[in-house]
Amino acid sequence: xxxxxxxxxxxxxxxxxxxxxxxxxxxxxxxxxxxxxxxxxxxxxxxxxxxxxxxxxxxxxxxxxxxxxxx
Numbered sequence: 001x002x003x004x005x006x007x008x009x010x011x012x013x014x015x016x017x018x019x020x021x022x023x024x025x026x027x028x029x030x031x032x033x034x035x036x037x038x039x040x041x042x043x044x045x046x047x048x049x050x051x052x053x054x055x056x057x058x059x060x061x062x063x064x065x066x067x068x069x070x071x
Contacts, residue, residue: 005032009047009054021054034063 008024024044028034034044043063048054059065 005034005036005044009044021048021051024048024054025057028057028061034058034061 005024005027008020008027036044043066044058045055045063045065048058
């Protein structure tokens with residue numbers, strides 16, 4: 001399920017993005033691990049940051065929220 005959640009949140013195609021984020025929502029509600037670290041140690045918040053609904057969904061399902069310093 002981790003690979004499916006990664007793929008659904010990491011799409012750059014705008015037309016697919018809406019569908020993929022709906023799929024991500026279904027995966028999270030079905031129990032996908034929101035704290036898996038698929039993207040260089042970052043949580044799923046990184047690719048979802050542009051969609052407040054997905055961010056809220058991830059937070060409501062226990063995603064770890066941390067601040068990072070970019071250099």
